[in-house]
Every structure is written in C-alpha cells, then in structure tokens.
Amino acid sequence: MLINPDAPADKPETEQMKVIHRAMSREFALFPALVAAVPAGDVGRARVVGGHVTLVLGMLHEHHEAEDELLWPLLRERVPLEKDLIDTMAVQHHAIADAVGAVGAVLPRWTATAGEAERDRLAAGLRQLEEALTEHLGLEESAVLPLIHDHLTVPEWLAPQKHAMAHGPSGLVDKLLLAGVVLEDAGPRERAWFLAGMPPPARVLWRWFGVRRYAARVRAVRAVRG
Numbered sequence: 001m002l003i004n005p006d007a008p009a010d011k012p013e014t015e016q017m018k019v020i021h022r023a024m025s026r027e028f029a030l031f032p033a034l035v036a037a038v039p040a041g042d043v044g045r046a047r048v049v050g051g052h053v054t055l056v057l058g059m060l061h062e063h064h065e066a067e068d069e070l071l072w073p074l075l076r077e078r079v080p081l082e083k084d085l086i087d088t089m090a091v092q093h094h095a096i097a098d099a100v101g102a103v104g105a106v107l108p109r110w111t112a113t114a115g116e117a118e119r120d121r122l123a124a125g126l127r128q129l130e131e132a133l134t135e136h137l138g139l140e141e142s143a144v145l146p147l148i149h150d151h152l153t154v155p156e157w158l159a160p161q162k163h164a165m166a167h168g169p170s171g172l173v174d175k176l177l178l179a180g181v182v183l184e185d186a187g188p189r190e191r192a193w194f195l196a197g198m199p200p201p202a203r204v205l206w207r208w209f210g211v212r213r214y215a216a217r218v219r220a221v222r223a224v225r226g
Contacts, residue, residue: 010154014146019194027052042114046110053103057100057103066164066167068093072086072090075147075148092136175202179194
C-alpha cells in the first residue's frame, strides 16, 4: 500500500521514510528535557524515562544499520557522481553512532541510580545527539531521498524496512510500543500504510492491546512532576 494513491507504483515512495524520521525526531527532541527534569535520586522516574530512551535508541540503530548495509552501497553504484553526498551520509552516521555511544555509556548507571552528575551528562549527550540527528535527517530528506526515488527499485527500497523488522526487538510489547512511536503523529493515509505492512495478527494486537499500552507509556514518560 502507498501513502499517496497517485504515486507511481514502480518507484520507491520515499514519503514513507519521512514518517519514520518524524517519529524519531519527535522522540529525540523530547528526551533532553525529560531527562533533565528527573529529580536526583528518583530511581523510579529514571527507569521509566531511561527505558523509553533505550527503546528508541534501538530503533535508530536498526534504521541506520539498514541504510548502511542496503542503501548507501547501491547509491554509490548507481549514482557515482553523488559519491561525496553518500560519503557525507556515512560520515554523519558515524558521528551519530559516536553520540549514541556517549549516551549509552552513561544511561545504564543513571537509570540505576538517578545520580545528578549522570543525569546532567546524559541530558547533554542527548542534546548533542538530537542536533546531529536533525542535521542528518534534513540533508537525507532534501538530497538523498530524491536519488533513491529515481535510482532504486521498489524491492531495493523495501529491503531496509524488512531488515529493521527482522532485527528489531524480539519482545511483543516493545514491538507494539515502537509501532506506537511511528503512529503517534501519522496522518490517516500514513497510518493505513504502516498498519498494512504489519502481519494481520500484529494489527489485531495493536488495536486490542497496543493502543492502550502505548498511551500508557506516553503518559508515564512525559508526565510532568512538581
């Protein structure tokens, strides 16, 4: 199913990527302030926020791993004149991976102790990650997605989506929560596209269980204390 019913069926519909980008951008924009607002020593709150940060970090990792393995090599082959642009994409992925590593180095300890120093380091690291991600996603959408539309086949375009589904979290709850992350800001056609790509049993579970579970996660993670 396509988001835009008038889009050519024999070309990659790159608007699909923007739906995923929008979801990740929203989450990473929220994280620094959410972490910074956790009172020192409030381990329960740190575990709630830290657990959600961990989940979305995994989503980002799978998304970029799929691009590194399945998109950039094809674009280098098909559009050699754009090698510098694709190299920039790869360099930005490395920078984002370094920022993720810095976050990952402090996240478990903060989640376990809610220490003030760890909180402040984590919030700063998440701000740096969000800035790097915003720059990268903007360039990818403006310059790279048009190349994908013009030079890749539909199966080649769908391969990273299949990769992310195959290598994502194994637990049912986490899978449904990530579906909620994507669907939260999706429009009607975007929701229909995303749900159509889920196995039928997963769609049933989303409607009967996932919607409520994700709503509860949002309330818990974004709760305002004070």
